[in-house]
Amino acid sequence: QLVESGGGVVQPGRSLRLSCAASGFTFSNYAMHWVRQAPGKGLEWVTLISYDGRNEYFADSVKGRFTISRDNSENTLHLQMNSLRAEDTAVYYCARDRTTLGFNAFDVWGQGTMVTVSS
Amino acid sequence: QSVLTQPPSVSGAPGQRVTISCTGSSSNIGSNYDVHWYQQFPGTAPKLLIYGNSNRPSGVPDRFSGSRSGTSASLVITGLQAEDEADYYCQSYDSSLTARVFGGGTKLTVL
Numbered sequence: 001q002l003v004e005s006g007g008g009v010v011q012p013g014r015s016l017r018l019s020c021a022a023s024g025f026t027f028s029n030y031a032m033h034w035v036r037q038a039p040g041k042g043l044e045w046v047t048l049i050s051y052d053g054r055n056e057y058f059a060d061s062v063k064g065r066f067t068i069s070r071d072n073s074e075n076t077l078h079l080q081m082n083s084l085r086a087e088d089t090a091v092y093y094c095a096r097d098r099t100t101l102g103f104n105a106f107d108v109w110g111q112g113t114m115v116t117v118s119s
Numbered sequence: 120q121s122v123l124t125q126p127p128s129v130s131g132a133p134g135q136r137v138t139i140s141c142t143g144s145s146s147n148i149g150s151n152y153d154v155h156w157y158q159q160f161p162g163t164a165p166k167l168l169i170y171g172n173s174n175r176p177s178g179v180p181d182r183f184s185g186s187r188s189g190t191s192a193s194l195v196i197t198g199l200q201a202e203d204e205a206d207y208y209c210q211s212y213d214s215s216l217t218a219r220v221f222g223g224g225t226k227l228t229v230l
Contacts, residue, residue: 033219035165042121043157043165043208045219059218093164103212105155105170112164 002094007113010084020077020094020110028052028072031102034079036090037112046092047079051100062088084117091115122147123209123222130228131199139225141192141209147220149190152212156185156194159206159224168207169194196227204229 006018020032034046047068048057056068067080077094091114095106124142131137141154148154154172157165167176169185172192182203184195192211196203209222 042224043159043210043221045210045221048219057217060216098170104153105167105210106157106165107167107170107176109164109166 002096002108002110004092004094004110004113007092007115009116009118011119012085012117014084015080015082016084016115018079018081018092018094018113018115020079022075022077022096025096025108027070027075029100031097031100032068032070032077033095033097033102033106034068034077035093035095035106035109036088036115037093038087038090041090044090048097048102049077050102055101057102081115084115086117089115089117121223122213122216122220123211125207125209125222125225127223128226128228130230131196132230133199133201135199136195136197137199137227139194139196139207139209139227141194141222143190143192143211143213145190146215147190147211147213148187148192150214152214154185154187154192155210156183157208157210159208161206165208199229201229203227 049068065083069078091112093112094110096108098104156169158168159165172187173185213220
């Protein structure tokens with residue numbers, strides 16, 4: 001099970017940190033992703049972190065503004081979002097990859113947390 | 120504009136067969152990167168439907184099947200049921216973007 005938290009309303013240019021608590025599986029064995037969905041729009045992959053935290057990948061739309069991290073001792077995934085823009089408004093889902101490095105499908109999803117960037 | 124192209128909508132009557140296409144390019148599906156499919160009902164998180172082009176996770180009915188050929192992939196649903204009405208997304212990896220990519224999504228309507 002994955003449970004996201006930390007969403008809310010934030011002004012443009014400000015920061016927000018999302019968390020994703022994992023349970024029911026060995027968190028440290030899997031790569032993890034963040035995927036977002038703007039209101040009424042499709043899915044957009046945001047970022048990936050490998051099982052051991054050594055490798056990270058980002059979509060061009062968030063590169064340099066977002067960082068991803070994980071705490072395998074706490075079974076938690078984080079997304080630090082800086083310099084937020086209106087176009088970052090979306091439901092943010094954390095999702096588990098079927099593999100350790102993140103080159104497979106997303107087989108477990110959280111319920112999502114809404115982030116609204118507005119003045 | 121999504122890297123993977125899906126029809127915005129498809130429809131079919133109960134019991135019929137529908138196909139949802141996912142068209143990519145040489146930098147994603149055409150490079151033999153796997154295609155995965157997700158089902159999403161309004162207001163809920165996506166659910167993995169097909170992984171690795173044609174594999175079904177445990178619990179997914181065999182009415183759902185997937186395939187990949189060249190630069191395209193397809194999701195086929197046979198014996199259409201009212202509860203299949205949802206949005207469907209394909210997903211793969213793009214080597215030019217070095218990113219996981221989704222199709223724009225297809226809304227399935229059961230008539």
